[in-house]
Amino acid sequence: MKLSKKMQSAQLIGMNEGLFKCPICSADMEMVEYSRLVCENMHSFDLAKTGYVNLAPQSHTTKYDKSLFEARAEVMSSGFFGPVLDKLFPILKDHVLEIDRPVLLDAGCGEGSHLCAIHSQLQIESVGIGIDLAKEGISAASKAYPGIIWSVADLAAMPFQDFQIDVILNVLSPANYAEFNRILKRGGIVVKVVPESGYLQELREAFYGGKTQKEETDPVERFREHFDDVETERITYTFALPEGLLSPLIRMTPLTWNAGDERISDVLSEGMKEITIDLRVIVGKRR
Ligand SMILES: C[S@@+](CC[C@H](N)C(=O)[O-])C[C@H]1O[C@@H](n2cnc3c(N)ncnc32)[C@H](O)[C@@H]1O
Ligand SMILES: [Zn+2]
Numbered sequence: 001m002k003l004s005k006k007m008q009s010a011q012l013i014g015m016n017e018g019l020f021k022c023p024i025c026s027a028d029m030e031m032v033e034y035s036r037l038v039c040e041n042m043h044s045f046d047l048a049k050t051g052y053v054n055l056a057p058q059s060h061t062t063k064y065d066k067s068l069f070e071a072r073a074e075v076m077s078s079g080f081f082g083p084v085l086d087k088l089f090p091i092l093k094d095h096v097l098e099i100d101r102p103v104l105l106d107a108g109c110g111e112g113s114h115l116c117a118i119h120s121q122l123q124i125e126s127v128g129i130g131i132d133l134a135k136e137g138i139s140a141a142s143k144a145y146p147g148i149i150w151s152v153a154d155l156a157a158m159p160f161q162d163f164q165i166d167v168i169l170n171v172l173s174p175a176n177y178a179e180f181n182r183i184l185k186r187g188g189i190v191v192k193v194v195p196e197s198g199y200l201q202e203l204r205e206a207f208y209g210g211k212t213q214k215e216e217t218d219p220v221e222r223f224r225e226h227f228d229d230v231e232t233e234r235i236t237y238t239f240a241l242p243e244g245l246l247s248p249l250i251r252m253t254p255l256t257w258n259a260g261d262e263r264i265s266d267v268l269s270e271g272m273k274e275i276t277i278d279l280r281v282i283v284g285k286r287r
Contacts, residue, residue, distance in 0.1 A: 005146060009051025010034035013149055016127055019103065023055045023159040052142040052150035055159040056133060063257060064134040069111040071251035073140060076113040080239050084279060085117050087235055088191060091283055092118055092167055095189050096126060102166040103127045107155040107180070108173025110134070112141025112148070115169065119148060129165075131155060132173075158183055167191060172279075177226035184286040190227060191283050194219045196234055198278030200255060206267045207259045220282055227284025236278045246272050 003011075013020075014031035022029055022039035029037045037053055038044045047053050096102035102124075106115035109130035119128035128148040132138050135152050142150040153159050156176040160183045168180050171193040180190055204211070224230050241249065249272075250256050250264055 005051045005142070006047050006049055007034055008146055009142070009149070010047055012147070013037065013047070013053065016103075016149065019127075019129070019160055019164045020055075021159055021161050023057045023153065023157065028161075029159075048139065048142065050139060050142040051146070052138045052152065054135065054138075054152040056152045056154055057157070059135075060133050060154075062134045063254065064110070064132075064137060066136040066140070067251060069134070069137045069140045071248035073111045073113060073144070074248040075245060075252050076111070078242060078245055080245075080275075080277070081114065083237055084193065084235055084277065084281075085114065087233070087281060088114075088169070088193070089118055089121055091189075091191055091281070092169070093122060096122070096124070096166055099166055101125050101127060103129065103164060104167045104169065105160075105165045105183070106130045106169040106171070107158075107175070108132055108170060109141060109150075110137045110173070112137070112145050112150065114171055115148060116141075116145040118169070131158065155179065177223075181226060181286055186286060188286045189283060190223075190286075191281065192219075192223065194280050194282065196236070196278040196280050198236060198276045200253060201276045201278070202272055203250065203253065203255055203275070206270070206272070207256055207263060220280070223282050223284055226287075228287050230282065230284040232280055232282045234278070234280050236276070238274045238276050240274050241272055249275060 017031050020029040022043050024043045025041050027040040029039045032038045036044050036046045045053050045055055109115050109132050112130050115128055115130045130141055130148055131151050131153040133154050138150045138152045158179055162182055163185050165183045166185055166188050168190045220232050
């Protein structure tokens with residue numbers, strides 16, 4: 001008999017229950033009756049039907065909604081992010097190769113496709129965990145990608161014990177370096193991806209005449225304050241937009257949150273041939 005998604009996920013979480021701590025009182029947690037994570041003080045968190053567990057201490061509504069994550073999944077499945085994943089994969093693989101059952105965490109994983117692509121390519125026994133504060137992202141991830149632990153959680157107060165994680169992936173999402181250092185094993189690494197000035201420039205051009213918001217602090221400098229052996233590399237390429245991908249591209253990014261419907265339909269009818277991906281990968285080791 002085929003196990004339900006929830007049952008499969010309960011088994012996976014149960015096998016790794018020692019990683020978790022209660023998001024309310026920080027006590028150890030245990031998987032109970034293949035259906036909920038319960039702490040020693042009886043705070044209880046049910047698994048959803050699709051197998052994810054909501055460990056956010058309170059519910060958050062974010063502007064990252066279901067349609068944004070659907071659009072993101074569609075764009076990511078087109079190969080848009082392929083060269084970035086090709087760059088990230090060897091970094092992660094080299095780090096975890098010698099580790100017994102390495103644990104990979106994607107902090108701010110959204111709809112989960114990056115973690116799934118990397119985790120499935122690794123081909124060694126490893127534990128993949130994706131967290132995001134947006135329930136819609138985690139729900140989509142748990143439907144699409146079994147075999148990974150998916151949890152609604154705040155990356156600034158993560159429901160994990162200290163020194164448990166080998167690699168933290170943090171792609172185009174906020175970070176909390178004190179939390180990252182708390183949960184990383186000694187020598188564990190953070191692989192962060194931040195946008196560079198040309199990222200999605202054609203969209204910015206179409207909607208805001210190309211104006212960019214200048215970051216106030218240099219993300220690499222900030223990263224260096226918290227991690228050792230920091231290395232960075234910029235990845236820049238253009239991606240030819242296949243027919244039909246402009247609409248999800250517009251919907252997948254916070255860049256267009258302030259754009260009116262009229263401007264969106266104008267941009268859609270004008271069309272767009274290619275889009276620039278310009279990102280920086282920053283890698284560093286826990287001190
Ligand atoms: C631009 S999206 C990137 C998602 C995914 N990493 C990707 O590359 O497709 C930023 C993500 O950060 C998540 N996020 C923002 N604040 C967060 C927090 N405090 N804890 C967890 N996730 C957070 C959002 O919900 C959103 O999914
Ligand atoms: Zn508790």
